[in-house]
Amino acid sequence: MFSEKRYARLKWACRRGMLELDVLLLPFVEEAFNNLDEQQKETFERLLTCDDPDLYAWFMGHQKCEDPQLAAMVSHIVNRVKV
Template sequence: MFPRQSEEILKDKRRMRWACRRGMLELDVLFAPFVEEAYDELNEEQQQVFRRLLTCDDPDLFSWFMGHAKCPDPELAEMVALMLRRVKV
């Protein structure tokens, strides 16, 4: 049996996987791999920003990630930039 903390981490990861299922394929291919490969490496503050990013509307996310618009929130904009940097590596 997993310790309580590990159970919470697994639940959080499952929630993130589910929230990453977006209505646009372009977003799915950004979010799903990020959660699998990078989410655990984020500090708690970055994880909170990422969770907040997931609450944004798909059209806004699409515009930010495709460079059609700049995210007005500096924390979210930094998370978008971090995710884009990871994709380009």
């Protein structure tokens, strides 16, 4: 379960300093994170530990993430933006 403190840290971790990532991650955590199941929340938290160049490449479609759980989360976030 995500406590308020853990959620606040997660929200802070969404501030990447790269505009392209900030506009994807921060709105996602504010608007959609609470609708995820616990496994997806853990995956999202793990996604935020990845390096910015990797995240950028995955979100922009320049590279495919090799981790299936992280790739599914990236796809989930990208598809949410496209809707």
